Amino acid sequence: MPLQSNAWFLPRRTTxxxxxxxxxxxxxxxxxxxNLRPDAGTAxxxxEEWAVFVAGVKDGDYDL
Structure with missing residues (x-):
């Protein structure tokens, strides 16, 4: 969770x-x-949906 709610943030690994x-x-x-096209839309x-997604990422469900 970010330090501040209602504020956009980038992942720590962004370079x-x-x-x-x-x-x-x-x-x-x-x-x-x-982040480069914020006007293109927002998902x-x-x-609850986010928690399931993050758990799937951590479990390797989205590894190629």
Missing amino acids: NGGTCVETKFTDDAVHVRN VFTH
Whole structure:
């Protein structure tokens, strides 16, 4: 969880301003967008959906 809610943040592993996702946590949802094209749209997930996604990433469900 970020130090501040309702604020966009980049992953800690972001380097050189490359294309990454920005994430923002609010009381009701988790918002995700492209940091280089924030006007292109935002995906919105419930906290429960985000928790399932993060657990899947940690378990290797999305490894190529």
